[in-house]
Amino acid sequence: MEKAELLSDFFTSVFNCKDSNHTTQVAKVKNRAYENEEPPTVGEDQVRDHLRNLKVHKSMGPEEIHPQVPRELADEVAKPLSIIFEKSWQSGEDPIDWKRGSITPIFKKGKKEDLENYRPVSLTSVPGKIMKQILLESLLRHMENKELIGDSEHGFSKGKSCLTNLVAFYDGATALVGKGRATDIIYLDLYKTLDTVPHDILVSKMERHGFDGWTTQWTRKWLNSHTQRVVVNGSMSKWKPVGRRWMESSPEKKDLGMLVDEKLDTSQQCALAAHKANHTLGYIERSVASRSGEMILPLYSALMRPHLEYCVQL
Numbered sequence: 001m002e003k004a005e006l007l008s009d010f011f012t013s014v015f016n017c018k019d020s021n022h023t024t025q026v027a028k029v030k031n032r033a034y035e036n037e038e039p040p041t042v043g044e045d046q047v048r049d050h051l052r053n054l055k056v057h058k059s060m061g062p063e064e065i066h067p068q069v070p071r072e073l074a075d076e077v078a079k080p081l082s083i084i085f086e087k088s089w090q091s092g093e094d095p096i097d098w099k100r101g102s103i104t105p106i107f108k109k110g111k112k113e114d115l116e117n118y119r120p121v122s123l124t125s126v127p128g129k130i131m132k133q134i135l136l137e138s139l140l141r142h143m144e145n146k147e148l149i150g151d152s153e154h155g156f157s158k159g160k161s162c163l164t165n166l167v168a169f170y171d172g173a174t175a176l177v178g179k180g181r182a183t184d185i186i187y188l189d190l191y192k193t194l195d196t197v198p199h200d201i202l203v204s205k206m207e208r209h210g211f212d213g214w215t216t217q218w219t220r221k222w223l224n225s226h227t228q229r230v231v232v233n234g235s236m237s238k239w240k241p242v243g244r245r246w247m248e249s250s251p252e253k254k255d256l257g258m259l260v261d262e263k264l265d266t267s268q269q270c271a272l273a274a275h276k277a278n279h280t281l282g283y284i285e286r287s288v289a290s291r292s293g294e295m296i297l298p299l300y301s302a303l304m305r306p307h308l309e310y311c312v313q314l
Helices: 002-012 024-028 044-052 068-072 074-091 126-146 162-178 199-208 213-222 267-287 293-309
Strands: 100-107 118-124 226-232 240-242
Touching (some): 002 100, 002 118, 002 226, 044 074, 044 126, 068 074, 074 126, 074 213, 126 213, 199 213, 267 293
Parallel strands (some): 100 226
Antiparallel strands (some): 100 118, 226 240
16 A cells, blocks of 8 residues: 555656646636537447447456446447437536546666656546547547648657657758758757646647637546546555646656767667667577577567667668
């Protein structure tokens, strides 16, 4: 119990209820003109598709309903859930259980007694996740129709990744260097970015980019009043509120996993990849007695090739 409480205190310390200095009047505007527009709807078939695509290997959320249960009962629960989702979207209200998360701490590296070396993984309500997926589909359609996402955006974009970002950057930088032009690079790292986005700025940007009032209202209310607990070896901490936090500077430096020096030389990355691969190979040799191809090839593909092939396009 003590370990769960310590981790819970640390994870919730990331947040507080401090507002940003952004124009908060935007978030406080009670413009309900959107109620005269056509309200959003949620189709039974849409919900059924999401239920049938639930991943049964995922863990249960706080409601302790295994994903396999609603998946197998998709035909029976699709209609009532579609009614609940539609009412939630139109009213901006959502059940308290959707805002609860059971946190599983995952050890990353370093000293196990250092709380900063644990990454929180939140297990949330299955119906709540489906509701968010439905809204996400609506948000993505709006952004695609309005062309709100530029070609230079690689994060959270379908078909793009850290690798495509690096390839585009490397191509542009080498082209400038090849022309003999001075090239200055400004590197920014936002500490705990997804945990520190001010909610009022997020909602005001949604309003400014033309998202419908039903969706912005639901999003604004969804972002408030969340609670979480930490579960460690069967022990659970108390439920604690999760607020929000304004961005802060951090001395930590992280990158996309690719080492490039001032001359755009990637030899350090190659040396690091070879070192990691050799270390992994030694681990396989010490741990696996069999040398048959059926045993070694899957291990090589799963454990060694990712180190050797990451950003090989560069």
